Amino acid sequence: MNVNAIANSSYCTQIIIYHIIKLQNYLKKTIMAFDIEMIKAVYERMPSRVEAARKLVGRPLTLTEKILYSHLWEGTPTETFERGKSYVDFAPDRVAMQDATAQMALLQFMQAGRPQVAVPSTVHCDHLIEAKVESKTDLSVAVDKNKEVYDFLSSVSDKYGLGFWKPGAGIIHQVVLENYAFPGGMMIGTDSHTVNAGGLGMIAIGVGGADACDVMAGLAWELKFPKLIGVKLTGKLNGWTSAKDVILKVAGILTVKGGTGAVVEYFGEGVTSMSCTGKGTIANMGAEIGATTSTFGYDDSMARYLQATGRAEVAALADEIREHLTADPEVYADPASYFDQVIEIDLDTLEPHLNGPFTPDLATPISKMKELAEKNGWPTKIEVGLIGSCTNSSYEDISRAASLARQVAAKGLKTKAQYTVTPGSEQVRYTIERDGFIETFESIGGKVFANACGPCIGQWARAGAEKAEKNTIVHSFNRNFAKRADGNPNTYAFVGSPEIVTALAIAGDLTFNPLTDYLTNEAGEKVKLDAPTGDELPTKGFAVEDAGFQAPAEDGSAVEVKVSPTSDRLQLLEPFAAWEGTDLIGLKLLIKAKGKCTTDHISMAGPWLKYRGHLDNISNNMLIGAVNFANDKTDNVKNQLTGEYGPVPATQRAYKAAGIGTIVVGDQNYGEGSSREHAAMEPRFLGVRAVLVKSFARIHETNLKKQGMLALTFANEADYDKIQEDDSIDIKGLATFAPNTPLTIVLNHADGTSEEILANHTYNDQQVEWFKAGGALNIIRANVGK
DSSP states (O other): OOHHHHHTSOHHHHHHHHHHHHHHHHHHHHTSOTTHHHHHHHHHHHHHHHHHHHHHHTSOOOHHHHHHHTTBTTSSOOSOOOTTTOEEEEOOSEEEEEHHHHHHHHHHHHHTTOSSOSSOEEEEOOSSOOBSSOHHHHHHHHHHHTHHHHHHHHHHHHHHTOEEEOTTSBOHHHHHHHHTOOTTOEEEESSGGGGGGGGGTOEEEEOOHHHHHHHHTTOOEEEEOOEEEEEEEESOOOTTOOHHHHHHHHHHHHTTTTTBTEEEEEESHHHHTSOHHHHHHHHHGGGGGTBSEEEEOOOHHHHHHHHHTTOHHHHHHHHHTGGGGSOOHHHHHSGGGTOSEEEEEETTTOOOEEEOSSSTTOEEEGGGHHHHHHHHTOOOBEEEEEEETTTBOSHHHHHHHHHHHHHHHHTTOOOOSEEEEEOSBHHHHHHHHHTTHHHHHHHTTOEEOOSSOGGGGTOBOOTTGGGOOOEEEEESSSOOOTTTTTSOTTEEEEEOOHHHHHHHHHHTBTTOOTTTOOEEOTTSOEEOOOOOOOOSSOTTOOOOSOOOEEOOOSOOTTOOOOOOTTOSSBOOOOOOOOOOSSOEEEEEEEEEBOSOOBHHHHBOOGGGGGGTBOHHHHGGGBTTTSEETTTTEESOEEOTTTSOEEOHHHHHHHHHHTTOOEEEEEOTTBTBSOOOTHHHHHHHHHTEEEEEESOBOHHHHHHHHHTTOEEEEESSGGGGGGOOTTOEEEEEOGGGOOTTOOEEEEEEOTTSOEEEEEEEOOOOHHHHHHHHHTSHHHHHHHTTTO
8 A cells, every 4th residue: 555545545544554554564573573584594504514513523512512513604514623722703693783882883884895784783772871760751862862873873774784773672682582583593792791692592692893893794703612611400490589590690600700711501400491581681691700602402481482572483493403402412411521611500499699799790699698788888778779671671570570569559568769660672661561560660669761771881860879879779780880870889789680679679678588588567567578470471462562673775875874074972983003013112001900890991881872983082981990000099090201190091192192002901801891892992092002911801802803902911910910100011022923922021110120021812813914904894994895
């Protein structure tokens, strides 16, 4: 039916036609699976590739190995790879980007000279919406404030063939799980919590924008073949315990770096009895242990979820090759023979946990919280409880939290803390509103924020946070670094399940244990909260009027992407300079970072998110959160040219203006946290030549390499202590820079003495070429049309 036909129809006919078209669009968005032909192709080639890999390896295969070997760039496997050592080229099935990282990724892709993306790719507008008032108001403000950025992302998506999810559509990881994730697939995404899709049996990995650019440009994606950690779950979740408590427990066991370089594969009866979205929660927070990703074998819960989200065809296809979408039986029967490390957790006895404060791996069983809070002087009055986010915003999560909220009125209670809800997608929000959950939350004083990241990433305009008062909040998010949620370094944030967060918000007390403790209601009576209950999936099915998806133009060649040269939000990129062909002599020490230095410390989010598409402007936040070993201060380093102390970015700009290169020195697990490549691009842009640390987080190390920087580690970690504030540093051996060959670092001290130390690196031949070319993108650009 065309527009003219509608115009010539009667009014009633127009209304009918309008609703028919609206229903057709709804069905297209909610019933038809995206990229079904691509999924069919993956499943058609998977059995033969798995069989070839099994013969090569000479033993049964884990699920992780099956997916990796079936996604090799070369196609059918012809060689085996050594875990933790072999660099391997892969061919991911798709790419996903959130708006804060998509800007830089797509600015880079525009330089690559390709007419369209080579694999299905999407952009999701979820990071730039600030939580302040309530959903509708905050979304309206964000659309107005970020119009330039949204228009840019929309037009780039249109031109190059990317799916575009509008502001308010939902958080990238929830939207991906609902629409794109599929068992046995491989995807990469420009957000560390891309791993969320592992809950639907994928190998889904967080990367920097340069990696995404490679894959969208039709090139191979490189990854060191991961080690494998097996987690066996026995028993069954019950009562107050949820899937969130599994990963909180695992984080306590492995710590924030225990999963580095490894894929975590979960199995056992505890897994098959768990919901698909519960698996997603576990996979999501695998980023907090540094894992490359986490995954689960295909089972009935995944089939149910696929069917409920309009992808019954995908479930049917997966059923046909079910044996290849999980590990071979011998693996789970004898896991110690196939995994590098095995952890076993009994869900029957697992206790709800709270992790924190200030780090997501400080795991405390709920029964021990009172003791530890008193011992450590943690504030026990809870000011705010926050549920939702990409980690815990499923229908099941919300329904279980709502079962507790309903008890407030039923038991004569009053909620003691503020309470907020952040739905993960418009589909979830619409459905929970239909089913009365939003009304239930509002009845206990709850505030519903937009379908966006919000407080989880620091996009929270919390009233009074600027006073920097000591206080406690509890939330169902994934990270709780200092300043993470509200910018206040004195906010003690504890991570828990939505159920525990809701119970603690009702009690207003961090030491409250809902499994054993009573509350005093408004009538002075002692009452006890009943254990939470909820539905895995909505009994009436999911519903949504407008999911927020915008398909790209069929032919985007005529679409013009405009970036104003005077914009303070967007800036076209200029290529970084190639290596000059000599050793790096006379580098100044910019900062020697002390202790934990995450990507939040290197390139803060919060108010800085608005500059994610403008490299010069966002570089003014470079390393402002890192603690300087020389004076235990943040954003305060010595300028060796003047002898004065000042902000890190300003000091670095002074060195750049003088044509002097610098080096950054760091501690363990440097670059932990987000995938944001800005933490690598900013130092590169401002003239930092090398980063020398005790150890790196995986994504950050790769991001540095991609941008043409030297990512080095101390051969002897004790040499960290030899670095002095006034050092002038030489890096020698670059003329013969090669894999497995250390570089020599000369420390020229201010007293005239000098000493040499060795620096290791993990560069392979291809990565050495990235360094020499000045960045991986320069190589892509040079090969356009060849």
